[in-house]
Amino acid sequence: MAAKTSKARAIVLRKTKLGEKDLIITFIDESGSLRRGVAKGARKPGGSYASRLELFTVVDVMFAEGRTLDVVTDAKRAVDAHDTPSGLEQTTCAAPIAELICAVAQEGLTHERLFDMTALSFSTLSKCESDACPAVTAAALLKALSMAGFRPSFDMCVECASPIAYPLGAGRVPLSYADGGVVCASCAKPADAVLVDGRTIEWARALLFSTFADIAGMNVGLGDSFAVLHLVREWTRVHVGRTLKSLEFMFASAIW
Ligand SMILES: [Zn+2]
Structure with missing residues (x-):
């Protein structure tokens, strides 16, 4: 039986090595939820869609449901997405x-x-x-x-809730982390x-x-x-x- 698939627009946040050839990719999807998926063969030179899974890129990803982790089966740079930091x-x-x-x-x-x-x-x-x-x-x-x-809280004192006046002027201000x-x-x-x-x-x-x-x-x-x-x-x-x-x-x- 074919694995259940799903698509998402997501941003590549992290890549972690898995074995010799694979990567686990962590994304944030459009709903703001984290998603993880295995990109099989992504560490082999010339690995197909892996080259499109660059960090900080907005991609349209296809996932297939896996037993423990989903598998990334395809990824394309989202055409109307913003540019990606590269330098x-x-x-x-x-x-x-x-x-x-x-x-x-x-x-x-x-x-x-x-x-x-x-x-x-x-x-x-x-x-x-x-x-x-x-x-x-x-x-x-x-x-x-x-x-x-x-x-x-920058606008209200965290002790007495009175408003803080800006500009603060010269000098130092107490801040309680x-x-x-x-x-x-x-x-x-x-x-x-x-x-x-x-x-x-x-x-x-x-x-x-x-x-x-x-x-x-x-x-x-x-x-x-x-x-x-x-x-x-x-x-x-x-x-x-x-x-x-x-x-x-x-x-x-x-x-x-
Ligand atoms: Zn106060």
Whole structure:
């Protein structure tokens, strides 16, 4: 009897080796749910459809139901999809986004905005100059964290719920990772709060609430982008319980 098949439009997030010749591909599909499938023979040179399963690409995939894992039987680049990050800077900046999506999305759990956000962040990166890429990563990570229920509170004090006035001005602002955001000047600084440069909070808030089209034109400096990425690293550690290896790679790389 023929295996049950299904189709999906999906983005390639991760490739893991399986045996000598195969790969396990992790995708996020249009419903925002994670999907995994074995691409048989994908590691052989000249392997048919495997060449179309490049990381960060939007593809139309055909799955056949397998006993434990589905099998990818065909994949084509989605014709009306956005561009794919391909240069060193672009792929280095796309990797932490893919890694976080793999951590917060789940198989069988739909979350449509997560797919759109991921696709848009990758297409934005594909067109970005090297120095503009880290701001896109910071924005995408903050958006993904927020969609997954871990949105930092930048506009309301996490202790007393009073509004935080912007701009913050010069100086440092208490931020409690564990309590979920900024603490106002009237509240006593909680023991676990750290002092963060107000400018970093302002950039993190701007990146979280701006569209990728706007971010491309915001000219965020590299220092500011990396300061936000450090905030995101700690946020992810506390709330998702993960250290993103590809984000650590960004920090350690000599690209910027
Ligand atoms: Zn307060």
